[in-house]
Amino acid sequence: MPALQLQPDPEREALEWFSRLRQPGSDEQLRRAFAAWCQEPDNARAYAELEAYWQQLKPPTARPRPRLLKARRSHLGKVLAALFLLLLAALAYLYWPLMQRLASELHTASGERRSVRLADGSTLHLDSASAMNVDLRGRTRQLHLVQGQVYLEVMLDGRAMEVQVDDARIQVFGTRLMIARTPAHDELVVLNGKAMVIQGGDQRMVSAGERVTFSDSRIDPVQKIDAKHADAWRNGHLLAKDVPLAQVLQRLAGYQGKRVWLMDEQTAYRRVSGDFNLDRPAESLEQLASEQQLQLHSLLGQWLIVR
Incomplete structure (x- = not known):
């Protein structure tokens, strides 16, 4: 076959x-x-059909994204990162003072005044939003004013006393004095006895009835004071006599936990006088704004915008 x-x-x-x-x-x-x-x-023909069928079965290859889209996304990421850092900086700026106070041994909230008797018999009267650290263990009693203002009644027990204010040291030789920290400068007021401010290689002796302001770079000349006006805050009053308007606004706003933002810089230098109630700072601010023809706007509960 x-x-x-x-x-x-x-x-x-x-x-x-x-x-x-x-x-x-x-x-x-x-x-x-x-x-x-x-x-x-x-x-x-058979191989071409098989190859075409195989191409249909293969998953589609990822198309490369346009470089322009990548560039846009990269730019957007940088913008978002910058905004995030700005937000963190703003929060730190707003809440750092509060964190400092809470970390201090003695502190008061905004609008609060407090008196504390120390172990050596001295008494501290803390103003609104103030903070202090105290160390009485050594031969020299050490106090550190972190924020705000304090009225100090010193009990003499044979030991020296020093108050640290930023980089300055205040040697206390009296029994009654006030120390304050403000955005512009620090201040010492002596009501009884004497005290010396030491800043770097400079120093000033301040006697009863005198005040001196100082900063990181200098100590200003000593001035006479009106003792009645100096410690009026202890009784809930701000007695102003021909002082800059910005100073009064900042003081009253601080009692509400706010910071002042003046839209007109020239307004800050107006001179004002009056008796303002620190226990009712909102009413005092409204009265002052009416007298000075100002407009007040609160922003986020943290800022007081003055126009």
């Missing part, structure tokens, strides 16, 4: 070629054999 002739099967052969060509190590001889096999039109 004549031998059976196997019929060529292009689809099966295309599948075999497809598998062999994708195996590692396919050489030039194999590729020439494949090229010869593709000379038959049916073989070439």
